[in-house]
Amino acid sequence: MARLSREHKASRPAPARTRRLVRTASDRTASKRRASDAPYHHGDLHEALLKAAEQVLERDGLPGLTLRAVAREAGVSHAAPTHHFGDLTGLLSELAAIGFRQFGMAMAAANASAATPGEKGMASAKAYVAYAQEHPGMYGLMFRSEKLDYARPSLHEASEASFAGLARGVGASRQEQIASDALSLEQAAAIASAWSLVHGFTMLLLDGRLSKILNLAPEGTTAEMLLTAMLRRTTPIRHASHDARRPPPQAGEAK
């Protein structure tokens, strides 16, 4: 009941409910930017659809994020999104671009809030995982979906910026400048390692595949604690002078 055959009417309480009749895109170009009308209420359907898509994604997850569901959520016909995004891939790509921007900002904030290089790396990694945990649907869209088109300018740019932030963070934690046009093998390996480690951890964690490890670990070990322990054994920055690794409390390797 209450879930028989939607899709025709049944949604869309009133056709006059389309906000203030229309407005359309020329609104953005002709008048400045709907100067004083509704501060943070969406302007056009383009925006409304992205907003709806984000809600659907958070509510129903990646599999529920369909073109028709988004149209339903926004209160328009199921074919309306086509005109704005062309394609399911188009809409998902634009949404993923938003995700990458959010993601990049969260990472940058974490990086800025830490003081030392080592702390910066740790904070960035934790922010990476935290973002994915707080927005699993979005992270899945960004990194698991097979329906993204990275040729789209907005997505390309956003993901590129996010990557640049990562590279910069790794460079900072190594206390060296990262050139934007060339990398040494060392640097490439450092960046790839950091990204792989944190991305792999995130994926495994979101997929519940680390639960066994967490259960076998000492009582009360959380994902954050595990991540911290993981980073600790990787990050010990090569202060080649005094090689103070944490004392091996139960080491078995003679020499």
Place this chain on the structure above:
Amino acid sequence: MARLSREHKASRPAPARTRRLVRTASDRTASKRRASDAPYHHGDLHEALLKAAEQVLERDGLPGLTLRAVAREAGVSHAAPTHHFGDLTGLLSELAAIGFRQFGMAMAAANASAATPGEKGMASAKAYVAYAQEHPGMYGLMFRSEKLDYARPSLHEASEASFAGLARGVGASRQEQIASDALSLEQAAAIASAWSLVHGFTMLLLDGRLSKILNLAPEGTTAEMLLTAMLRRTTPIRHASHDARRPPPQAGEAK
């Protein structure tokens, strides 16, 4: 042309083409194992569907792996698989279980072929990535699909065995025994690190997200070389005595 509306007839050249009439599952139990009839031709539809599914997966990738496509490939009606696997999730889970077994065997072989602990870890990691590169569809099914049911005994068992192999490998490379019922935080972090690193690297590589890093790295750097460099900077087993890191050829960090 030649691709208009399949799904009814048009496939299935002849209905009498169903191998040798029937045979069914009782074949496996009654007669021994079709002793001398067709050495490596499948016995029952269950097997035939899994075989067909693997072919479809390799040919058309994860998005092409649908129930109906598998039925088509096997030459049966689209509803036939239901009886054997109940569900799309059922079929995908069984197929993923096969993948995990293949995967585990590849890892074990690599591990066995190496001599020293360090080489074992390196070889296992390379085998991990190599398997994913050779079977991207299967790896995607195993680690990217959202339609798996790990409660299924075969999948649960296979993935568990694969994980156990991983844990054993990490333990060996640390030259310590891994208890199957408890882990120190150190051990948990080591296992999670190894898995995260190699899984993250694989996912990013398969998604083409490392291409920028590979392009920026020195001319001719391959994924394998990058992986090797990544592992080298992680694995240097704490020989706390002589800390011979490879000479930094173009380092920029003063001190």
Place this chain on the structure above:
DNA sequence: CCAGTTATCTTTACATCGTAAAGATATCAG
């Protein structure tokens, strides 16, 4: 050896999805 039972497979049907095409409608240009 034969009739009934059961497992296996096919047909048919339905809701959903993405997408294309045609019709309706409101905004804008002149």
Place this chain on the structure above:
DNA sequence: CTGATATCTTTACGATGTAAAGATAACTGG
């Protein structure tokens, strides 16, 4: 005010997963 255009709705089609009913073969018990 009228025609052109952008935006949205209807309608339609092929594809998918799944359920239900019909058909068909193998198996069982006598």
